[in-house]
Amino acid sequence: MKNALRVNTRSAFFFASILITGVFTSAIVLGGNCNSADLQRGRGETITVKYNYDGDTLALNDGRKIRLIGVNTPERGRKGQPDEALAMEAKQAVKNALQADSSRQKGVRLYLGREQSDSYGRQLGHVFVDGQSLAATLLSQGLGWHVEIPPNVGLASCFANLEKKAKRQQKGVWRKSLAQYVATKNIKQGGYQRVRGTVRKVSFAKAWWINFDDGFVAVIYPENQPYFKQSTVSSWRGKRLEIEGWVYPSKYRGKKQWRIKLATPHGMSVL
Template sequence: MCPPLATRSLPASVPRAAWPSRWTSSATATARRSKTVVVAFLPFGRAQQKGTVGLPGALFRVRRPLLAVLATMLLVAGGCVAEESPQRPPGGMDGTGDCAPPSGLAVESATVSYVNDGDTVRLSNGDRVRLVGIDTPEIGRDGAADEPYAREAQQALRALLAESENRVRVIDATEGEDRYGRRLSYLYLPDGRSIQAQLLDRGMAMAVFVAPNLELADCLLTRERAARDDDLGIWSLSAYDPGLPSANGIPEQVQGAAIVRGRVESVGESRRNIWINLEGRVAVRVDKADLERFPGWDFEALEGETLRARGWIVHHSNRYQDWFIPVDSAHALERLN
């Protein structure tokens, strides 16, 4: 038996028999009926176990002359199942409307041993994992107060994990580690539901966009909009919707990611960056190297308009601004005019 390809082995893994069909890819079974061979392929495949009923899949018939080709395919598979996410368009939804696993990235089984907050967990092997693509309110540290909905987000994540006895599927993003040594990953429950999407559905998180980890950007933003429209969780707070007014500056207690809105007073340019200067000495910084991720955007035309931006606040005072938000994807900007 050859090992799964592009995977890691963790101590507490989900048995193959419990995997949803979407996680694997292999041909399943052949059966002879007179002069016709019936071949069943499960959705995205998995080896059918003796004594079990195969999942519904694409069932088709082939004539005997093709039997040799099919036999070769099965031999190449050799009983090995590549534990790799199925090939789907990046950021797309699957047939259930959930955020499909990103294509071409390795998948592994794991068990969560501790929930730090709404977007960070520790695995049983000691790895710390930051849920990529979302940000939840911060739990207060060193005597600081919790941000609104911080504990609710933590509890929502715990409740989701409890549904599977803390078992998850882990898919590391394209850039798989942050500056703190945490893995940047998408988490899925064994039944295939995206944990990031589930938190967004409940209004416990906002979507954030940091290249190159934009695999699910479109889908996560869609899930967030539904919660925002219903004023769920954090979206009942003005700091999130419509966002912090830049005219008042950024409150000192704001740390990490935020949503800021304001009128564009000017648009400037330096050797490396484009600077969108909002009222209140708040700027949005776009690296020129990232301009391909802003198709159709004419930044100079933004002057006088109201812009909403999201990202991590950087406190940096100079002659032009006191705060700026670096953005590297058009997903992080919204014209409100």
């Protein structure tokens, strides 16, 4: 599935969300549970889902497309390419939760995010079935990865905890046979990945730059800096980090450089 993020004008890249395990202290607090009451604010509506493209994208009877907030599920194959592992399982889990026959659907509610649409024309939202978040269902079964993109972070803490539990239990994408990471020095292509590397340098300008030993760079732009504590970011020098997110190509002094944007602390850990 396509990610629900806009392309930054500085370069064509995908946004990533990051988790610093046990070190996140910030003036901005991400939501603490998966209760739809936290999202109501008069924005909820009852919907009927016609079908789901995959685990994280739905088509409604009224013609709208919905991209679930907080989760990224394995890709369905396109143009002759095979599905990624567990792509069909994620799609089926959502189908089962919704019930295949749309005429039998009851209690399906949509809560749009503070940012309500993406560059693909899809609406961004949380979908609840009888009070249960579809994203939470997927994350608890290990059928997707937790991603959070500000300002749609209302249930981030709950989703992060569900992912950590699935990871500990080696469910779904976290099974040892599937949960692979790429060393930053071995990155050959963009897209959603788990990467590991050692931080060589941290510098603070308008953007905050985290440079790894092999040229890989993580960037915290000004709009996302309130989610991080500068002293914590500074402490990453010399440490090994694991990051989940979308890797994108950029250029530095005429040379290709792989980067990832740090949007929130969810999705990353200090090893």
